[in-house]
Amino acid sequence: MTATQRILKVVEPVIFGWRWPVLALLVLITAFLGYRAAQLEPNAGWLKMVPQDHPYMQTFLDYYDEFGGANRIIVAIHNEDGDIYQPQFMEKLRKLTDEVFFIPGVQRERVTSIFTPNILYVEVQPTGLSGSTVVPADYAPTPEMMDKLRTNVSKANVVGRLVSEDQRSALVVAELLEKDPATGEEIDYTRVGDKLEEIRAQFEDDTASVHIIGFAKVVDDMTDASVEVVGFFALTLILTGILLWLYTGSFMLGMLPLVCSIAAVVWEMGLIQVAGFGLDPFAILVPFLVLAVSVSHGVQYVNAWASEVADEGATAYQASLSTFRRLAIPGTIALITDVAGFLTIYLINIEVIREMSLNAAFGIAAIIITNKALMPILLTVANVRNIEKFKIKQARREALGDGLWRFIARTFTQTTPALVVLCLCAVLLGWSLWKYDDLTIGSAQEGVPELRPDSRFNQDARFISGNFSLGIDQLNVIAETRADACIDYEIMAELDRFAWHMKNEAGVRETMTLLDLSKLAYAGLSEGRLNAQVVPRNRYALAQSTALVPTTSGMLNDDCSALNVFMFTRDHKASTITELVESVKTYKAEQQSSDEINLRLASGNVGVMAATNEVVAAKEVEIVMYVYIVVLVFLFLSFRTLSGVVCVVLPLSLVSISAYGVMASLGIGMKVATLPVIALAVGIGVDYGIYIYATLAEGLRRGLPLEEAFYKTLHKTGKAVVFTGVALGLGVATWLFSELQFQRDMGLMLMYMFTANMVGAIVVLPALARFFAHEEEKHIGQDITAGAGNRDDSSQSGGAR
Incomplete structure (x- = not known):
């Protein structure tokens, strides 16, 4: 048995x-x-999307409490009727800041706008330095106050960061905690997103437009979809x-x-x-x-x-x-x-x-x-109510495709057509390997790739990126050093050289460090001399200038043993991220002169993307290989013949490899949302191949010629494979109308893989069988599936109950 x-x-x-x-x-x-x-409830989490054991993420988590995270909310409000220095608009900005401040889960001490107390200006007076918050404590929405705010904004160095270059828009920036401090529960991103939409509805009208971005908004938009x-x-x-x-x-x-x-x-x-x-x-x-x-x-x-x-x-x-x-x-x-x-x-x-x-x-x-x-x-x-009518219908259905099945069996089981098919497969393989170099690891476009380019979110992202010179994407490098490094000239000079090096990279809009503010402070302490905007060599002068930068700025920790280098990037495309990460590594290896500073990658949303991209790049081929190892083992255990393994796996692997070429041609990046698609879609191809080959091998083991065995295979299982490929392809074709870009991308990929796997099982498999299936002839008389065709139901089941 x-x-x-x-x-x-x-x-x-x-x-x-x-x-x-x-x-x-x-x-x-x-x-x-x-x-x-x-x-079942929606369960999205920002940390779920990232590889938490990656070195970059370890840096991110090590300094999360001191420098904050990358899970930001950015709300921009734009004045349609002029600049922001109008009482009515400024009142909107003040109230908008308050609304964002009270969103559940927001880290309130890190909420930033020109109305928050962590945004200060410093100026030189005849009596010395003076400074205050940009919006004074006696703020009132009067024309005189608007003039004062205009002056304070220019002094605070926030144009391009919190106020747009044309001064018609302003930002409110906040960071979300992973857990709501009030309840201790995971942040409900849908609730946050709904609150953001309420804020948009509250402040958007004919005179002002509101633009919102952030992971919480992405999740909310996806949940709505x-x-x-x-x-x-x-x-x-x-x-x-x-x-x-x-x-x-x-x-x-x-x-x-x-x-x-x-x-x-x-x-x-x-x-x-x-x-x-x-x-x-x-x-x-x-x-x-x-x-x-x-x-x-x-x-x-x-x-x-x-x-x-x-x-x-x-x-x-x-x-x-x-x-x-x-x-x-x-x-x-x-x-x-x-x-x-x-x-x-x-x-x-x-x-x-x-x-x-x-x-x-x-x-x-x-x-x-x-x-x-x-x-x-x-x-x-x-x-079946009318068995005779059913038999007639079945006979018509069988006859309907009989000519096609006979043609396929007669054509692709012959040597010459089989060789042509295999040569075409080789060409497809070559094209796929050539296009593989063009496959993008990470995002291949600006904006959020999960949503369509014309979505409200991506339109908002383009607005903010286009109006604020510091942009919405940032890569942070943490400079680790010894305590009180802020008063050591050699360490500060090294930090300054690194920031200058990165500022000159094509993918960087602007850099910002503790020294950018301390240089201004030192110039102010030096009677406003422009040539004093340098890193002072004297430790006491250095201590005096850096002490004016608070830890709430996110640029240094309490004992100055860790310094945050902000790099505002032009976009978060995979190519940009790769170039910047390599530039940091190159500087560390070839140009860094001080051993007392360790430049650790990475934080910021671009740093998190860099970690994710590196994991995807390292695992995408490896995972598909593991899937195929499993497939190979189970196929060999199933058929116990090399021909069974070859005839099923080769068409399947060709489709998987060519899928990479298709992704590259369509501009679909390999990222978290698309990484599992190829591995998951292998399952459909395996089903096609196993059903086709099992029936074909059964016919060959009964002594049928290859052509006749495959003809009968097409009648028994092939037509079902063709139907399934077409039906499933049409089913996922509806995804092309989705508002979610990543669903459209997956729809395109699955459409290709369902159809290509079907063609592989119907056309490529018999071509391979022409050269490999002779092995089945050694097992003539041995049925590949016990009991096929035996309808003696009492022999094993013991009758119906």
Whole structure:
């Protein structure tokens, strides 16, 4: 008895012999998990998106309390009727600052605008230095006060930073904590985003426009679009249902795979909630993927069942049992391969990707139950009202594609056409490897790549970037040194040289350090002499000038053992980030002259992106390799032949490699949102390949010639593969209309991979079989799946109960 027969001997009596208790149990579990799925809540977190064990992130976390984080909110208000120095507009800015200050989860001591007490100016008077807050304590919205504010703003060196270059816009900047200090709970980004929209509605009118950016706003916009995502899911269900109905010729048979697929998605969502996870907006791909994989397996099952009923005259029970014996093992192996492959993505230490990995694994594991247990049970009682009419429909359906199947089998199993196909594959491989060098790791565009370029968020980002010279993207380097370094000239001079070096990089708009302010203070202490805007060599003069810069500026810590170097970048494109990081490393290695200072990368939102990009670059090929190692192992255990491994894996790997070329051509960057797509989509290709090759090998082991064996394969499983590829491709094509750019990107990629994997299984696999499948002839008489074609239901199941 083979291993396959032993497995079936255990499982088959449970599913078919105890089908009603099993069905009742599955219904109860589905109801319970559906209840838990209804309690699933959005769960987005800024730290979930970053690799927390990366050295840059360690720097970020080490100095989080002293210098703040990168999870910022930036609100700009623009005066449509002139400059900001108008009483009515200034009142709006004051109230806007107060509203941002009281947003739940905001780190209030770091809220910054010209109205906050941490923004000061210093000026030289005949009697010495004097200074105050930009907005004085006796502020009142009068014309005289507006003139005073105009003067104070110019003295405070905030033009370009908090006030736009044309002085028609002003910023309010805040940082979000990861936990709400009032409740101790994780920040609810949706609540923060809703509050920001309330602020926009409160202050935006014909005289002023409000522009808001920040991670919280991105999450809120993505969450708002989740209603649209649900609509796309419903549209995909309807479209798939119609196509299944047309394909099977029966409404009931068309709905069965859909019902089982919906059950699998319910199980997936319920298991996520039971495991203590929420639904991250970046994981919206997974339910669609689960639906796609489930439909793929369901179509194969229904197709085989219909053939048994129409061609062999089997009853519903006999047809379901026979189909189970033929497809249960290869189908389950394909799904187990998927689960193992998806779990390899867990090796990437980014929390949102790990959640996506477990999410997908839960969903595919659910398909094993719903497709290999629920589906067979439901089909045992499937009622074909008019069997003769059904047989006629099936015969017409078979005849409809017969010419195409015969042409494909006759063409691609012959030596010359097979060689042509393989040569074309080699050309595609070469093109893909050539384009791979153009693949961007990280964002390939300005703005937030998760949202469309014309989204309100990205329009706001462009407005702020275009009107404030310091920009919205910043890379911070922490200069670690000894305590009281602020009074050591050699250390301060080294810091100044580094800032000057980075300021001259093409990707940097401006730099800012403690010394930029202390130089102004020293010049003021030197009677305003312009040539005194230098780093003083005298330690007492240095102490006097640096002491005027408070720690609340975020430029130094309490004992001056850590100094923050701000670099405001022109954008956060991957190329810009890479160039700046390399420039910092080059300076440290080749130009740094002081051993008492350690320049640590990195903080700021660009520093976090740099860490993420480096992890993605290091893991993207590695993870796909792990997925393929798992696939290779399971394929060899399934078929025990080299030909089985080669014929399934080579088309699959070609599609994966070419997907990189497609991404590069479409300008889609490899980032957290897109990294799992190729690895996850491998699951669909594996299913196609296993079903096709298992049926082909079965025919070859029965002594059929390759052409005839593949012709019968196309009739049995090939047409279902073609249908699945087309149906799923059309389903994800609806994503192209999404407001979420990353969903559109994933839709394009999945459309390509679903279709390309289908073509690979139908065209490339037989071409490879022409040269490798001779190995199957050594196993003639050995059936690849035990019991195929045997409808003696009493032999293993013990009869129906």
